[in-house]
Amino acid sequence: MKKKGYLDLLEEVLRQNSVSVEECRDILEDYEELYDGYLERGMSDEEIKEKLGSPYNVVASLKGTMHYEKKITKPKEKFIAVSPFIALLIFFIFGFGYDIWHPTWLVFFLIPMSAIVFSMKEGIWHLMTAISPFIATAFFILFGFYTGVYNPTWMVFLLILVFAFLTMNEKRKYLYLGLLLVSSALYLWIGLAYEVYGISLLLFLPLLAVLSYYGHVEVKLIGSYRKPIGYVVITTLVVYFLGGYFYDLWDVLWLVFLTIPVVAIYIGEKGRSRYIAMTPFVSVTIFFLLGYFLDLWQFSWLAFLLIPIVAILIGDE
Amino acid sequence: MNAQFKKGVVEMCILKLVSHRDMYGLEVIEGISKEIEVNENTVYPILRRLTVAGYFDTYKEKNVAGPDRKYYKVTSDGEAYLKVLLKEYKDFTARVERMIGE
Numbered sequence: 001m002k003k004k005g006y007l008d009l010l011e012e013v014l015r016q017n018s019v020s021v022e023e024c025r026d027i028l029e030d031y032e033e034l035y036d037g038y039l040e041r042g043m044s045d046e047e048i049k050e051k052l053g054s055p056y057n058v059v060a061s062l063k064g065t066m067h068y069e070k071k072i073t074k075p076k077e078k079f080i081a082v083s084p085f086i087a088l089l090i091f092f093i094f095g096f097g098y099d100i101w102h103p104t105w106l107v108f109f110l111i112p113m114s115a116i117v118f119s120m121k122e123g124i125w126h127l128m129t130a131i132s133p134f135i136a137t138a139f140f141i142l143f144g145f146y147t148g149v150y151n152p153t154w155m156v157f158l159l160i161l162v163f164a165f166l167t168m169n170e171k172r173k174y175l176y177l178g179l180l181l182v183s184s185a186l187y188l189w190i191g192l193a194y195e196v197y198g199i200s201l202l203l204f205l206p207l208l209a210v211l212s213y214y215g216h217v218e219v220k221l222i223g224s225y226r227k228p229i230g231y232v233v234i235t236t237l238v239v240y241f242l243g244g245y246f247y248d249l250w251d252v253l254w255l256v257f258l259t260i261p262v263v264a265i266y267i268g269e270k271g272r273s274r275y276i277a278m279t280p281f282v283s284v285t286i287f288f289l290l291g292y293f294l295d296l297w298q299f300s301w302l303a304f305l306l307i308p309i310v311a312i313l314i315g316d317e
Numbered sequence: 318m319n320a321q322f323k324k325g326v327v328e329m330c331i332l333k334l335v336s337h338r339d340m341y342g343l344e345v346i347e348g349i350s351k352e353i354e355v356n357e358n359t360v361y362p363i364l365r366r367l368t369v370a371g372y373f374d375t376y377k378e379k380n381v382a383g384p385d386r387k388y389y390k391v392t393s394d395g396e397a398y399l400k401v402l403l404k405e406y407k408d409f410t411a412r413v414e415r416m417i418g419e
Contacts, residue, residue: 029387030342030365030387032384033343033385033386033387034343034346034357034361036382036383036384037341037383039383040382040383051356052357052358053356053357058361061361061362062362065362065365065366
């Protein structure tokens with residue numbers, strides 16, 4: 001583990017322990033200074049790591065000398081903590097009681113949604129952007145499941161774009177919103193009137209071109225990890241539309257979109273916490289595939305147990 | 318040596334060491350380790366605790382070989398605290414010496 005890896009892990013452990021931002025920066029600066037001091041004395045990275053001790057031990061030894069972030073208020077914390085049980089209870093009632101395992105499993109979205117709603121400090125549009133993927137997915141699956149109309153129901157995912165535009169601090173966002181609205185309306189009209197959906201996707205090209213021109217496609221919507229995520233988005237869209245169009249797999253191929261947050265987490269998160277953050281998406285995939293193809297809804301919910309198991313195994317390491 | 322007892326003694330030694338001249342973190346660690354077997358995870362938390370308690374002031378100084386260094390300087394409160402610690406320690410060791418010397 002080199003210096004950056006060591007300091008990144010130290011930062012992660014400090015953050016896990018809710019150490020205040022200022023204190024965290026102070027400690028990291030001190031440990032960087034110590035690390036550099038040993039490098040100047042000709043020690044290897046392994047020797048320095050041995051000298052300084054593991055970041056977990058460092059943070060343990062500092063307990064009592066640090067200030068901690070104010071914790072979120074209790075009722076919110078309690079709701080986040082009990083949300084998995086509420087979701088499971090609803091899932092069992094509808095599953096065992098009425099044999100509606102699918103799409104009742106969508107109540108598991110309550111878990112990440114409650115965590116986002118109660119812990120996000122940014123404005124309303126940021127909050128909506130964060131929870132809109134869950135709302136859109138839930139609507140897409142519910143509407144698709146009961147009507148069989150997955151196309152053009154997928155357009156509900158465009159809501160994510162709408163909210164993302166609204167978070168922008170510039171006047172051009174109304175241009176983007178206008179273009180999105182016009183493209184969507186035309187796409188919908190051509191689709192409904194002439195049953196043509198494939199080629200009319202080109203109607204969204206002007207919006208993409210304008211967003212690319214102003215450098216917003218990647219920056220605002222998918223963070224600073226432009227290229228890898230950009231490729232993943234394009235690949236998933238291609239897979240989704242090809243699989244849907246040629247094999248009519250609209251109702252299962254939405255799962256490919258989960259690779260977008262998974263890749264974003266892999267790139268954006270440091271250390272082992274990335275695997276904890278990815279687990280909900282893996283669980284949803286296992287759960288849905290077992291339920292959809294083998295009709296094992298009453299057992300496949302066990303896949304969600306992966307979330308606490310991974311968190312405990314990796315988090316306490 | 319009992320860990321708590323050692324921590325108390327190391328705290329006093331750190332204050333004494335830095336009272337001679339301002340030092341940066343690694344210098345303190347090396348200075349203490351010459352005489353007492355300690356590691357970074359003993360010394361650094363003490364430096365932080367003494368700073369938070371107001372017994373040390375810190376300031377940054379340029380370092381040509383790398384990033385700036387944080388220097389520790391004993392405050393007047395720190396000097397007073399050191400005097401108390403030294404007196405307590407000397408009284409204590411004198412009593413212990415009398416007992417075990419019999």
